[in-house]
Amino acid sequence: MAGRVDEVAAHAGERGRVAHCYRMLGSITEAEHVAARTTSLATATLECLARAAERPLPTDLGEPSDHPEGELHQRPEVTWLEPIPDEFGDGRPIGLDLIAALQRLPARHRAALVLTDIEGWSPSQVSAAIGSIDIEEARSLFKPLPGHAADQGELLDRYREAFEQYDVPSIVQFFTDDAIWEMPPFTSWFRGARNIGRLISTHCPAEKPGDQVLIPIKANGQPGFAVYMRDPADNVHRAFQLQVLTLTAAGIIHAVAFFDTTLFDAFNLPDLLAGLPPHLYDGSPRPHVERLHRP
Secondary structure: OHHHHHHHHHHHHHHHHHHHHHHHHOOHHHHHHHHHHOOOHHHHHHHHHHHOOOOOOHHHOOOOOOOOOOOOOEOOOOOOOOOOEHHHOOOOOOOHHHHHHHHOOOHHHHHHHHHHHHOOOOHHHHHHHHOOOOHHHHHHHOOOOOOOOOOOHHHHHHHHHHHHOOOHHHHHOOEEEEEEEEOOOEOOEEEOHHHHHHHHHHHOOOOOOOOEEEEEEEEOOEEEEEEEEEEOOOOEEEEEEEEEEEEEOOEEEEEEEEOOOOHHHHOOOOOEEOOOOOOOOOOOOOOOOOOOOOO
């Protein structure tokens, strides 16, 4: 029994370090790597500071686009912010808007803020670990956007069905008038439900119902979907994007569609869906997705 307790404690400790490193680095890939190499928050923080670089979202790089039908430009050289699966949560704040705001801070300010306001360290403990830093200055620079405030299961079910039916007018109705849609590594981002609809109508490769399949996920303590798109060449659904949604009682206020399909592995999701029913809305069972085994 003691061995099992020790194993559970060790796993919880590593999960906590993963969440801490993710707040520092904005990358689940790097966070797992650092957490596996370190044994305490202090050493993990120092390792993160040695690696720290700003990981932005498109909203950090410029103004919204007024031309949803226009050409979309990518910047694959940018190290973009990544989402984190909820399985790595440690019970402390980890919302996507909070992580994006942390990424805008200088690295040592970020570390001081995370250690004091999230991990609960005292200023003297922070100074001993990373050196003296003005925590009040860090707090004054920290400006997160409104975060996730409501889980609406029925809304999410209808949103999922609207996407799978490729019903753009219905999709638009789920977004608030000032909602934001962004999709790294594309630098263009869009504000407003109408512009989001124009974007999807113009650039989404879906053409008809069934071309897209959405699998619910939880990321950053928020709802989202893994989107699979039909490949017409061989009629299979391949990994396309991960959507992370920010909801309020009024509807969806922010959607980030991550087009880095290597993130599907972090969420234990396959690269393609097999065994789908010929028609998703003819009463056939919903597709069952086999999660990948995490070593």
